Each structure stands twice: as structure tokens, then as C-alpha cells.
Amino acid sequence: MTASGGDTQHGIRRRNLARVLRTVAAQGPVSRPAVAARIGLTRAGVAPLVDELLRAGLLIETGRAAPSGRGRPGSELAVSDRGPAGIGAEIGVDHLAVCAVDLRGRIRARAATDAVNRHSDPGPVLRRLSALLAEVTAEIAAEGLRPAGLAVAVPGLVARGTTTVVHAPNLGWRAADLAPGLASVTAPGRDVRGIPLTVENEANLGALAELRLGGDGKGDGRPGPPPDFVHVSAEIGIGAAVVVDGQLLRGARGFAGELGHVPVYPDGHPCDCGGRGCLEQYAGERAVLRAGGLTPERSAAAHPGPGARIALLARRAADGDAPTVRALHEAGTALGIALAGAVNLLDPRAVVLGGALAGLAPWILPSLERELALRTAVAADPGRAGGPLVTVSRLGADGPLLGAAHAALQAVLDDPFASCASAHSPRS
16 A cells, blocks of 8 residues: 555655654653654554564653543653664874764763874774774673764765765875775675764764754753854864755765865965965964964974864963964954855854864954954844854864764664664564
């Protein structure tokens, strides 16, 4: 039998399983009647879906729900803290990191190491990353969790729908397919246990983390970003992700968001990309260190590891060091110029400052916001002088890694049927 629109009953059931699981994941603990009301199904229609997700170990019953009318109160539902876990990995210029999150969104294991990845061949980098992956997957296995997918965040362009890094200037990589290098964990696209592999630009994954965790994920009741925003992520380089109506704007080839190579001063400094005057040459970490009177190479040696140089800049700025404060002011100006073009073109409701830039926000934001106000055609909100709302990510430098782990879980939330099928053999 088929339903209207050509959907099979089997397909409708799969989608309804996903709707139930996503509702409980987002709002649980929650009662069965509440789930039914929120997704627009009858209680009788929800009951077998809940039972199937319980048998698959994706949901658990937590205890009695509050009475909601006639009849005996039922049990509240929550997603399980065992079963599938999303594995996120990050390849940075100076570090590697891996974490695992469960369906409740909790970090269950994490491993990281300092690493000099700039101009290193992909092979050795991926072998070191594989060692961290093995450490994390062993740790979660001891807690009853199994990897549902692996997503890797990289600071470069990734060909849409592939595992190939087309160009990562700050790593020195071109046309690098990461799947073979992760063969001990994954074969191309899948590992020996059927775990999907995704490779994604780190700014895109940072934006996805903002969507899923940027609001009450920190437990402070503050709202997350609106459904239309530009997320700026920066460390050594600068990237951006554009979110429209809650969805990433990827571009035809998947390369949207290369904010770091938008020219802000057309006759300015030469850039590694071959252009001149790119934003990265004025607001990237190395550029700010130089403008603040510091040598990037010496600073990297003296302050290794993710975020160490950013912390150094923040300390110097907080102490009132004039060259550092001036360098950050100039970085904010360059960011504002680059973002003004994106804002005028895309009309986002907000700009979210993430990555390492979040730690420098007190000194960057004033000049950034001034440029946006001067250069933005229409104010985003009544009463504002001009430009969109500018906010600072509460996830900071952890955004890409957390975004990767949650992206790896998305397949389970979108189609839990596969997990159900691995637990039992349902009739379609």
C-alpha cells in the first residue's frame, strides 16, 4: 500500500520513528501523550513507535509522568545514555582532538594532543588522529556505547559529498582524501563495522554546533542564534558559515564561507591563496601577533597548543599593552569590512563570533560593530543604528569539535530505523 505523494507505509513509519526520537532528544524527559501532541499523532499511533525505540535501546523509561487527565499516569521517556555515540574529530594547525557524545548530548570521552600539522603530510597526521580515535572508542565501549558515525573537522575546503580536502592552505594540503588515511578506523565512506565517515569544513561544523548547542545547551536559559546567521570561526585562518532558515548554505561545490580570503584592502599584503589584501592577512592569528609586536614562530614555540597564543593576546590586551590593543582593534575593523559585504548580500539576523575569536571579543567587537553600522545598508532590528546583532559564541574554540560529534549522530536522529534493525528484525 502507498500513501498520498507516493510514500510507502514503510517510509512513513521510518520518518515517524525519527520524529519521535528527535522530540524526546530535544524535550525529554517527556510523556507519551506529550510526544503524540507535539508531533501531531494519536496516542495509539505513537505507542508502537515508542515501543520499537525502547526495544532498540534508543529510548528509556525514567519513571512516572505527571498525571495529564483520565487514566493512570505513564512513564516519562528519555533518550538512552547507552547505545549510539557520535564521534567528532578535529584536525587543527597545531592540535588534534577527538570526542564522543551520546544521544543526550553529553561528552562521554575526549582526547587531545598538541601537534605541529602545518605543512605535514596527511599520512602521519591521520595516524596520530587514529590513535586518539582508538583511545576514545575504547573508552566509550567500556560504557556500553558504540560509534554511530565519525565526522572530521578540517580548516579547509572539502568537496561536497566527499571525504577529500581540496585545499587547506594553513595545513599545506591539496586534494587529500582522508578516508584511506583513516583506514584503521574507516575504509572509504565506512569502517569495517559500517560507521559513516564525514569530512567537513570546521566553520560549518562550528555553525551546526551553534544551532544545536548555542542556546540553552549551556544551561543559562539564553536563546540560541536565530535561524539566519553568519558564523565566523578563526584561529590561524578565518572561515565562516552561512545559515539560512536553519540550514547551511554550502554553495555549488561546498566551498561557501571562505571569509578569510575576501579582500578587504585590494592592494594590501600578499596572501598564501595568491590574492592580495585578504582578511586573513589582517585578522588571522599570525597577522595579529605580528601587528602586536610578536613573532608568530617564536610565539608558537613558546606557547604551543590550541588557544595558547589567543590566551597570550588576551592577557596582553587586558594588561593594556598598546600594540596588542591596537592590533586587535585593526583586526576588528578588517572583520567588519569583510562582514559588511556578507551582511548586505545575505541579510542575516545575527553574526556569531566563534572559534578563537570569541576569547578576543572585548577588544575586537567595538571596531567590528562600528564598521558594520557604517557599511550595512539596513538595520537588522528596529532601534539599532545599523547592521545585524553581533553575539559571541559560548562554545568558543570547542565549537567545531562538538559540531562534528553531533553531526556524526545526526544519521541516527534522522533515521533511527537502522539502529532499530540492528537490535531486532522489525516487519516493515
